[in-house]
Amino acid sequence: MGKKLTKRSEDYSKWYNELVVKADLAENSGVRGCMVIKPYGYAIWEKMQAALDKKFKETGHENAYFPLFIPKSYLSKEASHVEGFAKECAVVTHYRLKNAEDGSGVIVDPDAKLEEELIVRPTSETIIWDTYRKWIQSYRDLPLLINQWANVVRWEMRTRLFLRTAEFLWQEGHTAHATEREAIEEAEQMMHVYADFAENHMAMPVIKGLKTESERFAGAVETYCIEALMQDGKALQAGTSHFLGQNFAKAFDVKFANKEGKKEHVWATSWGVSTRLMGALIMTHSDDNGLVLPPMLAPIQVVIVPIYKGLDQLDAISEKINPLVKELRAKGITVKYDNRDTHKPGFKFNEYELKGVPVRIAIGQRDLENGTYEVARRDTLEKVTVPAEDVISKIEFLMEDIQRNIHAKALSHRESHITEVDTYEEFKEVINGKGGFVSVHWDGTIETEDKIKEETKATIRCIPIDVKEENGVDMISGKPSKRRVLFAKAY
């Protein structure tokens, strides 16, 4: 445990880094840019995986597994894809080590050089579409709706736990369709699935939208995204879903015979979310005391801490707690009874506060006599005394109320950080001051987008899908614009 966290207001970035480590979520490893996801952090990721996997299966997708390695030549087959992904990646060149002759350890065996280098997958479109060519012959083989849970590697120079690491965990969906319309509908559907997960499981409000050309996935015709707003006013891209057109089908020659027997190229999508969501979750809800977790993703939803002197008192408390634990578990609530004798209650309180356990129950001698519990909620830090007969319904209420409350709080923060402006002066003032999303008219050209990015570091996070048409002019070029877009500085 040790020292307190840095305050968010002092140094948000330092607060984040400290929190991730102190709450036992993840840490840097001896391998540059690669993290170790610790058991507590991994337990949250498992809950995310389970919820997402269920949603993918409910929408008709199946899981499969494709190779970790991609032959170098595959990357070159789709022109814009190679530009985006072939740059910073891990390259396997040899397949054997041997003992050094001087006995100093092992060295790479120069005789074991691969004929063609293998790239550790940064994303799997190429290897998957090379496989789909064999799987798709007829319209009867479509749609092909496949997802993969996997690790990927992108050689990042500046890394941060969960937000940007060389290796990360993710899921990547890769679907093939007979028509353009169906593929677009699939890409849109998955954006909605991601948004639903973010809002309802992570309690994290997101804006659904389209990426501009310069922010699009390398190889995509259209990129759909969900964008969240962190407490420091920076945006975070939380998930993307790509309509790939026929780009990969053409690059890998994947055709199907339609009902009339005519050969056509297949239409494609891909979509993914990653362990980056862990970073988004942490930064959306947590406070200066530590992690705040939505009950739906908390590995421990309720912790019970006994306050006692001597084993007799502990026994009396345990006698009351054991049936309560049983009853809560029967209701599907994850509960931990922390009766460790090696740590004091105060230490435990701090630990579970730091780790974001939604509800903490304390019970001491006086509670035992009065037939009460002390119930504390992590989101507001409120404590109340509850009669024993009401404690289960109180906990059930809190599971829902904390989920709702932290979403409402994050939404209110997001809503108060969307600022409409019409001049570049105001724009710069908001971006460099209050932060958040800035809603402005944009003429649709890469030139103004680039100029703004260069001068302010803000980028177009998305063109919101529910934006209303509105005549205006670009704040820089003065050219006409039909709708507002959202700019922000971003993670």
Place this chain on the structure above:
Amino acid sequence: MGKKLTKRSEDYSKWYNELVVKADLAENSGVRGCMVIKPYGYAIWEKMQAALDKKFKETGHENAYFPLFIPKSYLSKEASHVEGFAKECAVVTHYRLKNAEDGSGVIVDPDAKLEEELIVRPTSETIIWDTYRKWIQSYRDLPLLINQWANVVRWEMRTRLFLRTAEFLWQEGHTAHATEREAIEEAEQMMHVYADFAENHMAMPVIKGLKTESERFAGAVETYCIEALMQDGKALQAGTSHFLGQNFAKAFDVKFANKEGKKEHVWATSWGVSTRLMGALIMTHSDDNGLVLPPMLAPIQVVIVPIYKGLDQLDAISEKINPLVKELRAKGITVKYDNRDTHKPGFKFNEYELKGVPVRIAIGQRDLENGTYEVARRDTLEKVTVPAEDVISKIEFLMEDIQRNIHAKALSHRESHITEVDTYEEFKEVINGKGGFVSVHWDGTIETEDKIKEETKATIRCIPIDVKEENGVDMISGKPSKRRVLFAKAY
């Protein structure tokens, strides 16, 4: 679908290879030695994962995630480990590609050479023990009970789908303990957990035992294993659990302060099973018609095929089937109603037989009139006509009976293929003829073990843990022996 499978009696190996591909379990990829696990195969693996993960958690383990890459120098720290694993592995030497100047594609950027090469993990003891050094200070930090689900790479020259591939999926448990005794108990416990999974979920009988020194994991003091027998009389190592002593703690300097404040090296175990279990599952139960799956691991437990002429008949059948499907699902039975109009019933029958669906229900016009169903079980291929009111209890019975029956069949095969012999002549006759396990006295030396391996290709699969003491003599050296061991040719 296409042509029939090769018969097992004709060419067992060919039968296996064809079955894996035709039943849509896996296929070779464009990357040498790496497989694609197809959705149907992956769905079986997911069921295995879920059952194992539950058992791991019930025995107190938590999941975590460690880096894919291992710095080359880590491998050298444990002397016998590097001998075992540093040989055939994928080596990352560079972190960037660039466009070739002649425009021919991308090439490895020679300026992006890593200072220290990274090995794609063949197993994670080294990176994990490098991490545990930071996590373990006091006896209060022990035991540390962690598991990881991950992909690993071992550069195999001759590969076979599921049985031996360059990349495979597995879980690896890595635990740290304060005492030798506790670590040994953990290693033994995990052998029992694996055996329980093999027997009760996979319906695959296994023999629990110890490996001899020459078959032990590189770096282990003792290797526990479960060994299964395939239908062709070859053994398959289905899971191993290693007591690692203090070898890795010493190599990575992991010490804890005991209750008296004295520093001691930690005791360790590691244990794993992999997608190799898929190969074991396939070869244990399947027949010349295709896959036979235990109901507990079958992605589809019951398939319903309507036999009809015209949409009116189909509608009448569907009206009866839809509530049945609902009722079966409510009972937790996975059921598929295959009302595809694009394929004939005969085609569907073949497909589900090939894919090992445990129970097939057919319903045609006459069944509709008589209020019956035709119920076929995959394991025995028996078909019976069942009155509608009995169909659910019949299916529930079959879920258990098929699970039991295929286990009994495999057990009977295994029991009839354990042969006790006392002379080397008999030994060779059995090994080269009937096959299976051969139970013989062994003098405990590597010399006789090696001689037998060289001359017959049989190895000591294990020293069974429940073997009774029995005085005898080694069939080759004539030296005294206290117990029999099991030899077999193995996958």
